[in-house]
Amino acid sequence: MSSEAKHGKKLMTRRKEAEKPGPKAAPKPKIAVFKFASCDGCQLSLLDAEDELLAITGAVDIAYFPEASRAMLKGPYDIGLVEGSVTTHHDAQRIQEVRRQCKTLVTIGACATAGGIQALRNWKDVDEFIRVVYATPQFISTLKLSTPIAEHVPVDFELRGCPINKYQLVELITATLAGRKPNIPTNSVCMECKRKGNVCIAVARGIACLGPVTQAGCGALCPSFDRGCYGCYGPMESPNTSSLTKGLRVLGQTDDQIMRAFRGFNAWSWQFRRASEECEHK
Amino acid sequence: MSGSAARTIRVDTLARVEGEGAMLIKMAGERVSDVKLRIYEPPRFFEAFLRGRHFSEVPDIVARICGICPIAYQMSAVHAIERALGVHISPEVRMLRRLFYCGEWIESHALHVYMLHAPDFLGYEDAITMAKDHPEVVQRALRLKKIGNHLVTLLGGREIHPISAAVGGFYKVPAKNLLHELEEDLKWALDASVQTVRLTAGLEFPDFEQDYEFVALRNPSEYPFNEGRLVSNRGLDIDAAEYEDTFIEQHVKHSNALHSVIRGRGSYLVGPMARFNLNFDNLPEVARQAASDAHLKPPVKNPFRSIIVRSVELVFACAEALRICQEYEPPSQPRMEAPSRAGVGQAITEAPRGILYHRYAIDDKGLIVTAKIVPPTSQNQKRIEDDLREYAPRLAGWPLKDATWKCEQAIRNYDPCISCATHFLKLTVEQEEEK
Numbered sequence: 226m227s228s229e230a231k232h233g234k235k236l237m238t239r240r241k242e243a244e245k246p247g248p249k250a251a252p253k254p255k256i257a258v259f260k261f262a263s264c265d266g267c268q269l270s271l272l273d274a275e276d277e278l279l280a281i282t283g284a285v286d287i288a289y290f291p292e293a294s295r296a297m298l299k300g301p302y303d304i305g306l307v308e309g310s311v312t313t314h315h316d317a318q319r320i321q322e323v324r325r326q327c328k329t330l331v332t333i334g335a336c337a338t339a340g341g342i343q344a345l346r347n348w349k350d351v352d353e354f355i356r357v358v359y360a361t362p363q364f365i366s367t368l369k370l371s372t373p374i375a376e377h378v379p380v381d382f383e384l385r386g387c388p389i390n391k392y393q394l395v396e397l398i399t400a401t402l403a404g405r406k407p408n409i410p411t412n413s414v415c416m417e418c419k420r421k422g423n424v425c426i427a428v429a430r431g432i433a434c435l436g437p438v439t440q441a442g443c444g445a446l447c448p449s450f451d452r453g454c455y456g457c458y459g460p461m462e463s464p465n466t467s468s469l470t471k472g473l474r475v476l477g478q479t480d481d482q483i484m485r486a487f488r489g490f491n492a493w494s495w496q497f498r499r500a501s502e503e504c505e506h507k
Numbered sequence: 508m509s510g511s512a513a514r515t516i517r518v519d520t521l522a523r524v525e526g527e528g529a530m531l532i533k534m535a536g537e538r539v540s541d542v543k544l545r546i547y548e549p550p551r552f553f554e555a556f557l558r559g560r561h562f563s564e565v566p567d568i569v570a571r572i573c574g575i576c577p578i579a580y581q582m583s584a585v586h587a588i589e590r591a592l593g594v595h596i597s598p599e600v601r602m603l604r605r606l607f608y609c610g611e612w613i614e615s616h617a618l619h620v621y622m623l624h625a626p627d628f629l630g631y632e633d634a635i636t637m638a639k640d641h642p643e644v645v646q647r648a649l650r651l652k653k654i655g656n657h658l659v660t661l662l663g664g665r666e667i668h669p670i671s672a673a674v675g676g677f678y679k680v681p682a683k684n685l686l687h688e689l690e691e692d693l694k695w696a697l698d699a700s701v702q703t704v705r706l707t708a709g710l711e712f713p714d715f716e717q718d719y720e721f722v723a724l725r726n727p728s729e730y731p732f733n734e735g736r737l738v739s740n741r742g743l744d745i746d747a748a749e750y751e752d753t754f755i756e757q758h759v760k761h762s763n764a765l766h767s768v769i770r771g772r773g774s775y776l777v778g779p780m781a782r783f784n785l786n787f788d789n790l791p792e793v794a795r796q797a798a799s800d801a802h803l804k805p806p807v808k809n810p811f812r813s814i815i816v817r818s819v820e821l822v823f824a825c826a827e828a829l830r831i832c833q834e835y836e837p838p839s840q841p842r843m844e845a846p847s848r849a850g851v852g853q854a855i856t857e858a859p860r861g862i863l864y865h866r867y868a869i870d871d872k873g874l875i876v877t878a879k880i881v882p883p884t885s886q887n888q889k890r891i892e893d894d895l896r897e898y899a900p901r902l903a904g905w906p907l908k909d910a911t912w913k914c915e916q917a918i919r920n921y922d923p924c925i926s927c928a929t930h931f932l933k934l935t936v937e938q939e940e941e942k
Contacts, residue, residue: 262549265525265926266574266667272618273666275653279645282635293622294633295522295915312549342571345556354555367550388574388667446664450671450679451841455567457668485560490571 254303254402257289259323261309261316262343262371266388267334268292268308274391281398300326304401307380310336310343310371317368317377324378329401332374333394335387339459340493342387344371347493373493382407387457387490390442410441411462414454417445426453431476435486438464438496459491466500480504512536516899516911521918523623523633525575526925530895530914537900542892544918548925557878562588562845562869566672569865569880573927574667575618578611578659579858581672582733583865583880587747588674591852591869594845599838600676601733602831606686607662607672608732608856609828613655613696614666615859616779616821619922620703621648624814627916628710644706647699651821654696658828661685676842686832693829700821701797707815708801713913715898716808719890720772721781724857730789730823731782733856738785739775740806747853750864754881766889767881774889777861778921779816780807791830794823810894810920817922847873858883860922882927891921 258268272278272293288298305327311317324330332338340347346354351369374380384397393409400407410416414436418425426432426448434453436445440461447454460466466487473483487501516532527548533541553572557565565584570577582604589596596604621644622634631637638645656666661681663669671677724731725738738744745753757766769775784805787795798804798819807816853866861883868876898917902910 260527262551263926264571264574264577266571266577269574269667272622273614273652273656275649275656278649279635279638279642282638287633287635291520291522292525293523294635295912296632296636297520297522312551315547316549341551342553342556342568343551346552349556351552354552355550357555357558358550358552371551387571388665443665447670447678450664452670452673452678455670482561485564489567 253284253286255286255288255298255301256304256306256398257300257302257327258287258292258306259289259308260292261307261320261337261374262312263309263334263336263341265292265308267337267386268306270333270389270391270394271306274395277395281395284402285398302327303329304398305330307332307337307374308334310340310373311377312343312368312371313366314368315366320374320377329381330374330378331382331384331397331401332380333384334389335385335457335459335490336371337374338383338385338494339491339497340371340373342490342492344493345488346371348488371493384409385440385458386442390444393442412441413437413461413464414439414441414443414445414448414458417441417443418448421445421449423448426451427472427476433473433476433478433482433486435469437472438466438469438500455486455489456497457490459494460496464496466496467503470500470504514907516902516907516914518911518915521915521925523626523919524923524925525573526923526927528923528925530918532895532899532914534899534903537903539896539899542895542899544888544892544895546925554878554880557867557875560875562592562867562873562875563674565867565875565878566674567668567670570668570672572880572882573924575615575924576611576858576860576927577668578607578663578672579856579863580880581669582608582856583854583858583863584867585672585674586733586854586856587852587865587867588869589845589852590854591850591867592674592845592848593850594675594843596676596843597838597840599836600680600842602835603662603677603680603838605732606828606831606835607659607669609824609831610655610658610662612820612824612859613828614652614659615655615922616817616824617648617652617655619859620707620814620817620821621645621651623922624817624916624919625707625710627912627919628814647702651696651699651703654692655824657692658689661689673842674845676838676840678841680837680841683835683837686835689832690829693825693832697793697822697825697829700818700825701793703821704797704801704815704818707818708803710814712809712811713898713901714809715811715901717810717894717897719780719808720769720775721784721806722769722775722777722862722886723781723785724855724862725785726789728789730786730791730827731857737855737862739769740784741772743769747855747864750853750855750881751866751879754886756881756885767886768889774893775886776890777883777886778813778859779820779861780810780813781861782857783807783816783819790819790823791826793826794819797822810917813920813922847871860884860924861887882924884921884924884927887921887923891918891923894920
């Protein structure tokens with residue numbers, strides 16, 4: 226206890242200017258984290274990598290990450306992690322500048338990669354949406370569509386998930402620094418269920434599940450919790466959505482339910498968009 | 508000393524807060540002419556696109572309002588919907604939901620106390636540079652945070668946007684032994700939290716007290732999470748269903764944000780200080796003792812000292828989680844069936860940053876007709892500006908760089924969560940007449 230108190234006293238002393246370290250001789254790779262329309266969850270994944278965080282910050286310079294630091298260093302950056310979708314004129318311009326500043330640009334999460342849940346506006350009248358939420362609609366400046374980053378600038382890698390898997394993020398950073406391709410599987414959630422030895426909830430219990438068309442990465446969480454996958458990692462590589470739609474109808478799902486299932490956190494990905502619209506137009 | 512020289516304290520990108528905001532304070536000498544906490548985070552329209560969704564989808568959707576406090580959104584949603592549908596949860600589910608919330612408070616408070624707020628007091632730009640001088644302190648923070656996240660993951664599958672919360676209960680509940688296995692970690696976390704209180708109590712605080720109206724939930728015998736009357740130190744005592752009669756959102760001229768105020772009274776404060784001041788008697792002995800050792804007793808009126816209060820709440824959350832894990836018996840069924848029937852329900856729960864209000868109207872097919880959500884940060888926003896207006900004059904003689912940092916710290920006293928608030932704040936692209 227007394228050593229703790231002593232330690233506490235030491236910590237309680239404000240850092241003195243003179244103690245600040247001088248400029249480093251060998252520069253580390255610079256990472257920047259940018260936010261667009263999002264919930265902050267994907268960038269929080271970096272801080273949630275509690276076991277790896279200090280190792281990461283030892284290997285790279287977190288040059289721009291406002292959620293974590295008030296030190297904001299100017300670009301260019303070696304890796305830019307972009308969270309969120311583009312929903313305003315200002316952000317549509319800002320992403321161009323972000324792209325110019327980043328040697329490698331990676332989108333993290335469903336908003337940046339597919340437009341996010343806020344892309345549900347894309348099927349509606351956004352002016353009506355504004356009136357629902359805001360009392361003085363003329364003050365709101367927003368675009369009609371919520372769009373993924375890749376619709377605006379070239380993207381070097383898209384990390385899926387709502388939210389992303391923090392281990393995939395660590396793998397992605399490691400691989401990018403090493404100049405290799407990240408080891409991120411693009412197969413379906415079904416594969417993860419099989420590997421975990423889960424009994425298929427759709428087959429055995431008739432629960433509607435998007436697992437067959439959704440990219441792996443979560444560890445088949447929802448089926449492991451006795452519920453159907455809701456597609457938060459977005460479409461797998463070449464998903465057969467029309468086959469799944471037929472299967473869901475056999476399970477007794479209405480077209481309206483199937484449409485809503487595809488219209489989730491990755492609704493604006495073209496595969497899920499097409500699948501939801503097919504049910505809508507029936 | 509600076510006479511009446513005009514100056515502007517501004518920060519275009521507020522750091523170590525969740526979401527995107529900016530601060531602008533215009534002063535002439537000690538006279539403050541304008542204070543703006545500007546929110547430029549783009550709106551996402553949750554209340555609009557929730558319409559037409561089935562009530563069972565709501566907990567998953569509203570979680571996405573905030574990556575730091577998704578459980579708060581899930582909890583306010585399920586309780587409001589259960590009220591609309593007349594669903595009564597089992598006592599075991601009730602305890603599990605308290606445990607779920609403990610996990611979120613632990614990870615969120617540990618993040619804020621150590622990684623977002625402490626660096627202000629100690630003169631570091633961030634926790635990463637702080638870790639170079641004090642590795643063991645930052646490692647303690649990370650382990651505490653990890654234990655909170657582990658608890659959430661155990662109950663909800665993952666730390667961000669957990670997938671187990673359901674109307675009526677959970678999709679799946681943990682086996683008894685899984686919670687018992689957490690006990691060792693939670694005992695360590697409890698001890699680490701007590702040390703956290705000791706550390707934060709030793710920081711330096713400006714002498715700055717304000718006369719706040721504190722608003723929080725209150726239960727007869729428990730520190731609040733999911734239920735209770737909404738009370739204040741000025742006589743407020745209402746049910747969640749009366750929330751919208753009492754609180755109004757005001758469009759004030761100096762700001763482009765909608766401010767939540769108490770009808771006829773003005774700004775108020777929600778969050779750890781409000782909960783502590785209104786529920787001190789319901790804290791467990793270990794938390795009351797930690798507070799008392801830190802010479803912290805209600806009412807705490809200095810917002811800079813909220814870092815100690817948050818640490819005391821860490822002690823509470825760890826002690827409560829430990830108690831629940833020790834006493835846990837799984838429910839006979841993970842959730843109650845929820846009927847599809849028309850109804851309206853409101854609920855308030857205590858997010859890490861303060862009360863979170865939800866209201867849903869549901870039709871007879873179980874689809875959402877209207878949704879209303881009032882998050883803690885939009886309620887605190889006016890209070891933050893009021894604090895800055897009172898506090899900034901004291902910094903009149905300070906170098907601009909230091910005054911700016913101090914004002915940022917005053918904002919971070921509230922642990923603001925701007926992504927949450929945005930759906931409810933008035934946004935404009937501001938036409939500032941800056942030269």
